[in-house]
Amino acid sequence: MKRTLYIFSDGEIKRKGNTIYFESSEGKKYVPIENTQEILIFGEVSLNKRLLEFLNENEIVVHFFNYYGFYIGSFYPREHLNSGYMILKQAEHYLDTTKRLRLAKKFVWGAVKNIIKVLEYYIARGKPLHEIVERIANLEPSISIANSVENLMAIEGNIRDHYYDSFNIIIENENFTFEGRTRKPPKNMINALISFSNSLVYVVCLSEIYHTHLDPRIGFLHSTNMRRFTLNLDVAEIFKPIIGDRLIFSVINKGIIKPSHFEEKLNGIVLNEKGKQLFVQEFDERLKTTIKHRKLGRHVSYRELIRLELYKLQKHLIGEEEYTPFVAWW
Amino acid sequence: MITGTLIWYYYICPREVWLMSRQLTPWEENPFIELGRLISQESYERDTKEVQIENIVIDIVKTQDEEVIIGEVKKSSRFIKSATMQLAFYLLKLKEYGINAKGILLFPKEKRRIPLSLTKEMEEKLNLAIDRINQIIKSETPPPATKNRFCAKCGYREFCWA
Numbered sequence: 114m115k116r117t118l119y120i121f122s123d124g125e126i127k128r129k130g131n132t133i134y135f136e137s138s139e140g141k142k143y144v145p146i147e148n149t150q151e152i153l154i155f156g157e158v159s160l161n162k163r164l165l166e167f168l169n170e171n172e173i174v175v176h177f178f179n180y181y182g183f184y185i186g187s188f189y190p191r192e193h194l195n196s197g198y199m200i201l202k203q204a205e206h207y208l209d210t211t212k213r214l215r216l217a218k219k220f221v222w223g224a225v226k227n228i229i230k231v232l233e234y235y236i237a238r239g240k241p242l243h244e245i246v247e248r249i250a251n252l253e254p255s256i257s258i259a260n261s262v263e264n265l266m267a268i269e270g271n272i273r274d275h276y277y278d279s280f281n282i283i284i285e286n287e288n289f290t291f292e293g294r295t296r297k298p299p300k301n302m303i304n305a306l307i308s309f310s311n312s313l314v315y316v317v318c319l320s321e322i323y324h325t326h327l328d329p330r331i332g333f334l335h336s337t338n339m340r341r342f343t344l345n346l347d348v349a350e351i352f353k354p355i356i357g358d359r360l361i362f363s364v365i366n367k368g369i370i371k372p373s374h375f376e377e378k379l380n381g382i383v384l385n386e387k388g389k390q391l392f393v394q395e396f397d398e399r400l401k402t403t404i405k406h407r408k409l410g411r412h413v414s415y416r417e418l419i420r421l422e423l424y425k426l427q428k429h430l431i432g433e434e435e436y437t438p439f440v441a442w443w
Numbered sequence: 444m445i446t447g448t449l450i451w452y453y454y455i456c457p458r459e460v461w462l463m464s465r466q467l468t469p470w471e472e473n474p475f476i477e478l479g480r481l482i483s484q485e486s487y488e489r490d491t492k493e494v495q496i497e498n499i500v501i502d503i504v505k506t507q508d509e510e511v512i513i514g515e516v517k518k519s520s521r522f523i524k525s526a527t528m529q530l531a532f533y534l535l536k537l538k539e540y541g542i543n544a545k546g547i548l549l550f551p552k553e554k555r556r557i558p559l560s561l562t563k564e565m566e567e568k569l570n571l572a573i574d575r576i577n578q579i580i581k582s583e584t585p586p587p588a589t590k591n592r593f594c595a596k597c598g599y600r601e602f603c604w605a
Binding site: 194195196197198199324326408409417420421422424425427428431432433 | 465466467468470583584585601602604605
């Protein structure tokens with residue numbers, strides 16, 4: 114099975130024969146190209162064009178993060194799956210406001226359903242979250258009557274605020290108190306984790322989009338602004354609660370991530386190297402976790418679920434089958 | 444324009460015809476595609492290979508006792524129906540150009556060769572298939588997914604059943 118290559122140390126990455134070679138003060142490492150799915154680079158790494166050509170040929174996406182763990186950008190190789198037809202369909206669903214809003218609502222609806230699933234999971238474990246679930250459930254009908262994407266975004270923000278109220282109840286750890294969402298920079302440890310976790314979900318969605326005929330620049334909920342990737346942000350909405358947030362709760366509650374894994378930087382708080390490594394390791398494990406898929410009748414990993422979601426989206430775009438977002442059933 | 448490949452797909456799954464016509468290629472992590480190409484390249488080195496006539500590409504062409512024989516090389520006989528009809532389609536095309544050729548299906552890995560001549564019945568079947576393929580391609584949406592014995596190893600499996 115193909116694996117994601119994560120690089121945390123500083124060093125040099127290059128092509129050596131038909132393998133990826135990484136050299137740092139901690140040693141030398143050879144990674145077979147055939148086993149590599151994508152590369153995430155966190156350390157200060159130097160690389161050359163020869164390597165990029167090699168990765169391009171082998172259709173491997175590379176995601177770069179800065180010293181603080183914030184996403185910088187991706188090396189997105191030349192598109193290998195081209196279908197003018199699919200791009201036109203995607204653009205059609207973006208340009209037609211009715212069609213766009215219809216899809217945008219699906220992403221928000223899927224996100225909300227999965228948020229509720231996460232909360233119900235903790236209710237089953239004795240957390241008093243009924244009231245929050247109720248507040249969110251009360252807001253859910255407003256998604257369907259939203260009349261613009263902006264309006265929809267506002268509703269989503271509202272729901273998310275209620276959702277964030279649950280974080281302190283779920284975590285119950287005075288070291289990790291959450292006082293509202295802060296982004297650039299995150300003002301406390303929970304915010305640092307949320308930011309980091311979200312960017313991981315974004316890049317995995319982007320890597321998966323690369324292996325479909327979809328264009329990552331045309332999103333529906335998140336506006337296409339001519340150059341940035343946005344479709345991955347849309348798809349990530351559905352998976353952030355069940356992959357990212359669930360993981361945040363679990364690493365804190367199990368004591369895997371501790372206050373010592375953070376540092377104060379940029380007038381805010383970010384994960385330190387050890388913290389990033391630990392979180393990424395757990396994240397990778399989670400992506401490989403499989404569940405029994407009802408329709409396919411076999412076990413699929415969370416990563417595959419993302420790919421399947423993209424296929425469902427394609428089927429919606431070609432007018433074959435109305436898209437229904439994935440909602441966890443456990 | 445109908446190609447031999449489309450005939451091939453048609454007899455495996457009509458849905459594949461529609462998807463391929465839109466360049467919606469299947470999930471590609473499939474080493475068999477590369478293997479098929481190699482087998483076709485490295486087998487029958489003495490013969491004339493890859494002859495292109497308009498929109499058809501014939502793997503192997505040779506003449507024997509003033510008779511033209513065209514060969515289609517396949518990795519395995521798993522898709523024998525598709526392979527037969529694809530070759531029959533080439534024979535039909537050649538007939539339209541005034542060439543009465545004979546065909547031969549080649550499975551080098553299985554050391555099997557199956558001779559094939561175009562029959563009236565095959566011609567009728569092909570003409571029906573061509574009409575049907577044109578209809579499929581013209582359609583706004585793909586034919587619905589239906590399970591068949593090829594689904595298990597198909598690159599569209601997840602796409603169809605997600």
